[in-house]
Amino acid sequence: MQIPVSEIHEIIDREADDEGSIISALEKVQQHYRYLPKEALILASQRLGVPLSQAYAVATFYNAFSLKPKGKYCLQICMGTACHVRGSPQLLDQMETKFNIKAGETTPDHLFTLETVNCLGACALGPIVVVNDEYSGQMTVQKSDALMKRLIRKEGLD
Ligand code: FES
Incomplete structure (x- = not known):
């Protein structure tokens, strides 16, 4: 870039x-x-x-800064204890498979970056996924699938 x-x-x-x-x-x-x-x-x-x-x-x-280029959509999966026990590892697996990248990586088209973060301070709503600055709580594999499909569709990639 x-x-x-x-x-x-x-x-x-x-x-x-x-x-x-x-x-x-x-x-x-x-x-x-x-x-x-x-x-x-x-x-x-x-x-x-x-x-x-x-x-x-x-x-x-500061975590807010990155020295590596990030995708248009930065998907952060909370891996804090509360989110972890409620299924965030499965969400991470699902996203890594869908985008064919590992946490910390960006898709070659610079659209999607996957990151893991520690507790975001909203444990009661876990597991939490943040897309850019937008929080989604009580994520399930189904909701996460719908979220990814929505982003992919928005980019005309489906
Ligand atoms: S552990 Fe995820 S918000 Fe606290």
Whole structure:
């Protein structure tokens, strides 16, 4: 995936002009590209006067940041204890099979990323699956199948 450096410049310049922090600059880039290209870390550190090592430390410390490109749809399966005992491993298996990727990977067409997360703080509603920022609780294999089919249909892939 080739990203125009001028676009990254624009985003970071805007943050720098607003006296934004390295975190806010990286947040904007992450929101825009769904990950942090290495050019963004270099530009943000130069433009905001922060050592590159610090930009990298911020990018790797917060879970909200990713150094790897993510899919258009990021599916997170909660593997915390409450969700685990209610069936999240089966949901993960089902999604890995459907998309033919493992947790932590993205489909080659950059549409779907699968991730596991720890407790999302809504244990009573487990098992929980989050698609981008949308939570779905009390997931079952049937509901998860319908969810995946809906996303696939939305992309015209069925
Ligand atoms: S264990 Fe999944 S929300 Fe708490």
